[in-house]
Amino acid sequence: MALRLVYRSYGGENRKGRPEYFDKKACLYSFLRAAEQAPGEVELVFVNNGPIAEDRTELMRHAGTIVELPGVGVHASYASALDLAIDGRWPDTDVVWFSEDDYLYRPEAFAALARAAEEMPEADYLALYGSSPDAPHTQPDPSLHHPRTWTSLPPWRVGDQQWVRFYSTTATFGARIGRLRADRGIFSWCTVPHKNMFRDHDTCLVYQGFEPHSYRRLARDLVGGAPGTPREKFREAVMAPFLMATNLRAHRRAGNRRLLVGPSPNLATHVETGYIASGTDWAAVARAAREWGEPANIPA
Structure with a gap:
């Protein structure tokens, strides 16, 4: 090696x-x-x-x-x-x-x-x-x-x-x-x-087979319930489907x-x-x- x-x-x-x-x-x-x-x-x-x-x-x-x-x-x-x-x-x-x-x-x-x-x-x-x-x-x-x-x-x-x-x-x-x-x-x-962001935390959890995001929080964000300004709420709502899909990428076979x-x-x-x-x-x-x-x- x-x-x-x-x-x-x-x-x-x-x-x-x-x-x-x-x-x-x-x-x-x-x-x-x-x-x-x-x-x-x-x-x-x-x-x-x-x-x-x-x-x-x-x-x-x-x-x-x-x-x-x-x-x-x-x-x-x-x-x-x-x-x-x-x-x-x-x-x-x-x-x-x-x-x-x-x-x-x-x-x-x-x-x-x-x-x-x-x-x-x-x-x-x-x-x-x-x-x-x-x-x-x-x-x-x-x-x-x-x-x-x-x-x-x-x-x-x-x-x-x-x-x-x-x-x-x-x-x-x-x-x-x-x-x-x-x-x-x-x-x-x-x-x-x-x-300009890598989402390192997500990457590491996904290849290890762990979902990086809470579905409860993502559901809240999706309907505009995230804390912050209207612009921040909109950003989180837009990101929620992508983060849900990221969770699904973590569903890996045991050998992977x-x-x-x-x-x-x-x-x-x-x-x-x-x-x-x-x-x-x-x-x-x-x-x-x-x-x-x-x-x-x-x-x-």
């Missing part, structure tokens, strides 16, 4: 709230440092959406292969990365990791990911950051519908790390390539009604229901104020990543 790391970068910035220690170069350093510690065969591919700052691009050139996209939308960028992984270049038994460019990684993150993938063959998807009712100290804690048929599983011990069943993760996640290929349609479906697992505490974090994973001093991780990267200049 080889580990394929696909890093998606966007040249611009967004309006998300960020802690003072955030910058994309520190995130890239933390990714490269963690990749350096991963065992076995590791390949890095950088999918760059539009022009990327030259100092970061130079680091990417030394570390792996760059795929340039001509400033496409966020959905097209995501789809390009997913399709790259399942286009036949890599065996179905390999594990692919997709990373957005605003995540920090603990140094041992990819080594732990590779070991978990080896020791937990039943795991179809793996996360380093995400939510679980079995690990409520992680953030963000899911405030969405708790699936009626959700079943908790005993934790797995991999080395000195505990892994648990996750509700969901984000667009930064890992998958066995064969499973991702079989589930590709679910990832497309969950982006259908949105311009996937297992998503992740470490507790998280080994990576989305660097957005209010969504920082607990259990780690991420400011120290960012600082150490800069210290690791800047003097070394990342040798080829």
